[in-house]
Amino acid sequence: MTTSGAGSQGKPPDQDLPSVYQRALGADFALLAPRLQRYFGAIPSGNVGVGTGLYQVAGSRTRWLRPALALMAARNTLFPELEHDVPFTITNTPRRDGSLSAMRIFHFTDRDRVMEDTMSVVDGRLIDRLGKRRGLEVALDLSVHAGGLRMRSRSLALRFAGIRLPLPRLATVHLEERIDSADAARQHVNVRITAPLVGEIFRYVGDFTYEVRPATAG
Numbered sequence: 271m272t273t274s275g276a277g278s279q280g281k282p283p284d285q286d287l288p289s290v291y292q293r294a295l296g297a298d299f300a301l302l303a304p305r306l307q308r309y310f311g312a313i314p315s316g317n318v319g320v321g322t323g324l325y326q327v328a329g330s331r332t333r334w335l336r337p338a339l340a341l342m343a344a345r346n347t348l349f350p351e352l353e354h355d356v357p358f359t360i361t362n363t364p365r366r367d368g369s370l371s372a373m374r375i376f377h378f379t380d381r382d383r384v385m386e387d388t389m390s391v392v393d394g395r396l397i398d399r400l401g402k403r404r405g406l407e408v409a410l411d412l413s414v415h416a417g418g419l420r421m422r423s424r425s426l427a428l429r430f431a432g433i434r435l436p437l438p439r440l441a442t443v444h445l446e447e448r449i450d451s452a453d454a455a456r457q458h459v460n461v462r463i464t465a466p467l468v469g470e471i472f473r474y475v476g477d478f479t480y481e482v483r484p485a486t487a488g
Contacts, residue, residue, distance in 0.1 A: 286312050287368040290389045291419075294396040294412050303417035303449050309457060309480050310419065312364070318485045319362035323456070323478025328356040328376055330472045339472075347401040348463075348472055349376070349383040358476070363485070376474075396421070405429055408443060418448030441465045450477050 291310035292299045302310060313319050329352030330339055339350035357377040364370055369390040376383040387400040400406045407427040413420050423443040428435045441463050450456040456477045463472040 286315055286364075288312055289364075290368070290370050290391050290396060291412070293368075293391045294394070294410075295414065298412075298414050301414040301417065302419060305449055305454070305457065306417065306419060306447065308482075309447075313362060313370075313482055315364070316485055317364075317482050319360075319480060319482050321360040321362075321457075321478040321480040323358060323476055325356040325358055325376070325474045325476035327352075327354050328358075328378075328474040328476075329353060332468070332471045335471055342401075343383060345401040345403070345405065346384045346386045347406055348385070351376075351378050351381075351383060353378055356474075356476075358478070360478070399429065403430075407434070410443070416448070418446060421445040439466075441471065453477075455479060 289310060289312045292312065295302075299307065299310070309319070309321075330336065330348075330350065331352060336350040339348050343349040358374060359377075360372060360374045362370060362372050365388070367390075369388050371388045372386065374385040376385070385400070386402065387398050388404055389396060389398050391397070396410045396412055398408045398410060400408065405428060407429055408423045409425045409427075410421045411424050421443070422445075423441075426437040426439065426441070428437060442465075444460075444462045444464065446460045448458050450458045456479055458475075458477050460475040461473065462470055462475075465471050
């Protein structure tokens with residue numbers, strides 16, 4: 271498989287590329303609300319996108335999953351905490367190969383939790399690789415509804431030591447992002463993970479503001 275990036279766009283790697291979302295959505299990108307086009311669009315070289323806000327709820331209500339979620343927390347994938355009104359920050363960093371890395375920091379009462387991932391476009395499809403070592407791979411379908419973006423996972427895989435191991439569909443990731451109906455300057459995000467027969471096993475939902483700013487050295 272080939273990744274849509276600098277080579278596939280016919281541009282040298284030091285020039286700005288369309289974002290992963292622009293490449294995955296194609297013409298449908300223009301259907302997003304203008305503020306979401308700014309969020310999901312390309313970040314100029316030398317800059318990062320920074321969002322700050324509050325999750326009304328973040329974590330898992332499924333107690334029996336918490337030991338597994340604690341292991342995933344050590345890999346910056348998911349976490350076992352469950353709280354309301356959790357402040358958070360997200361930093362989106364574009365890479366020279368056309369991919370996009372993100373770091374989300376959840377400021378819980380007793381500690382911070384980190385989720386990190388890198389998105390790229392492979393054969394026209396958005397692929398998200400999560401965790402410190404990007405060991406969990408999620409293939410996503412994207413669509414635009416009433417100016418907002420929806421994403422839904424279609425397959426999962428583990429990656430380690432150069433090996434890709436497809437997984438059965440143990441869970442499905444759902445994401446909806448739209449402009450906050452009460453405040454056009456804010457965005458609303460709702461991410462859920464569901465499993466057959468169990469229902470929702472993990473969620474974070476909240477609102478935030480976003481700006482593009484120069485990247486800091488270091």
